[in-house]
Amino acid sequence: MGWARQFVAELIRILRHIGPLKRIPAAGLGESVGDFRFFPVMQEPAGQSPTNNDYKGFTEIMACPTENLRTAFSEAILTDGDAGGVPKRLSSTLIVDNEPGILSSLQKGLAAQFSLIETASDSVAADALLSRCHFDLIISGIRLPGRSGVEWISELRDLDYSVPVIFITAQADLQTAILALRAGASDFILKPFRMEQIQTAVGRCIERQRLKRENFLLRRQVSQKNEGSGIIGSCDLIKDVCDVIRRVAPMPSTVLVQGETGTGKELAALAIHKFSGRSGSFVPINCGAVHAELLESELFGHVKGAFTGAMKAREGLFSYADGGTLFLDEIGEMPLAMQTRLLRVMEDRAVRPVGGNRETPVDVRIIAATNRDLKAEVDNGNFREDLFYRLNVLSIRMPALRERIKDLPELVDHFAGSIAADLGVGIPHIPESELQQLAQYDWPGNIRELKNVIERCLLLSHQPSQGLTGCSSVAGAGAGAKSDDPDDLTLESVERRHILRVLDMEGGNKSAAARRLGVSRKTLERKCQSWGVGS
Secondary structure, eight states: HHHHHHHHHHHHHHTTOOOOOOOESSSOOEEHHHTEEOOOOOOOOTTTOOSSSOOOOTTEEEEEHHHHHHHHHOOOOOEGGGSSEEEEEEEEEEOSOOOOOHHHHHHHTTTTSSSEEEEESHHHHHHHHHHOOOEEEEEEESSSSSSOOOHHHHHHHHHTTTOOOOEEEOOOOOOHHHHHHHHTTSEEESOOOOOHHHHHHHHHHHHHHHHHHHHHHHHHHHTTTTOOOOOOOSHHHHHHHHHHHHHTSSOOOOOEEOSSSTHHHHHHHHHHHHHOOOOOOOEEEEEETTTTHHHHHHHEEEOSSSTTTTOOOOHHHHHHHSSEEEETTTTGGSOOHHHHHHHHHHHHTEEEBBBBBOOOOOOOOOEEEEOOOHHHHHTTTOHHHHHHHHHHHHHHHHHOOGGGGHHHHHHHHHHHHHHHHHHHTTOOOOOOOHHHHHHHHHHHHHHHHHHHHHHHHHTSSGGGGGGGTTTTTTGOOSSOOOOOOTOOOOOOHHHHHHHHHHHHHHOOOHHHHHHHTSSSSHHHHHHHHTTTOOO
């Protein structure tokens, strides 16, 4: 009976993550009462495993709805001891064949590669399983009762079920192979087969899916040209931030990073991900840069035909971040309707694509960032209170540059070196007097503004302090440019200098500059065009 105790113990460990579980007085093993089935829970000394061949030690009972038992294995989150305590979603496979011997053999042979293996003898039973569980792989025979395996998989593809499929068959004709490949088969194996063949094919499928996601994320990161991951600075405020990051990184808790624009909130989020040890990727998205109607599809994905222009299914960023971290920048700009959906996903740990009817479990750590006062936004009705408290498990505030002015020389050296390498120019010498002038500046654009000033210094071969009055004189060198004389106090000149300065602080991002100025992007573009500033 020792194997039974181990099985029950493992089952209860999984069910603890479904929650909530209901504690009740003791009942018989496997006894059903109403809609609940009861299982005993072992109470053993810490660090010891059960060794007795009886049920001593089962001192309490936990209950779980029976309809949750099957989905428990596909949706539960376990802790992988070999990964340093990093949560890992269970991998699952569905095997469909009309030969019981094949089903039994594959179920035993693949037990080491999958935590959940379900079997079905025909497509009807398989559809019933698919309606309740998400599977990472399907292994199917071709000659099945009723619909053939090829017909069944073709119907799944029409419904945009994009899970990889391995076909097994005793038919070796070319026509069958062509039909299987057209149905979207990842591999095609002939019976009789060796178990090593199946295991190799399964490994190839899993690796292909991993490479596909990794390629998508790498292309996305290259296109966004993310800043490096190091947090530069040695003042007490930055030391405190780094200390908090190292302590919370290994935990799965949600983190809210707050601070003014340009203070390095994304660097903090990236540092949390790197110290977390999570095996998945760091996936950033700026909630304010994506149109409200597209944000839902961007985060959760969509099925074919979900909306006009959805010509094919697409996975969302939650799926690409599975096992890793999703960074929601500018969370305060997320529409209220999307806040409701995000809250549901955070609570259920499962996503449903736009237009779809099947939820897929995900293991994603969420880090959000904002330069707004979310508590004030809640009071003003612009942000959901329940989402605020769900996000604000732990808050990290990134200090403004004026609060950590002691780090200025270190930051200047860092940017001068890295930007000079990118531009292929020599590293400039910045005298102490220049650093003193920079230290007296207020830096409303924080680290981002400092980086732009140093880059302008390298481009125009002048000292950084010469670029603190706004945009470089090169920007206004066009035919229609007005004077940048700081003594010119006409309304038009003051307005021009202020707008170009804000545009410079936002790194040339006109949408962000327009939001900060409180005008529309069209108004900003019209003014820039009249001044001869680049489009």
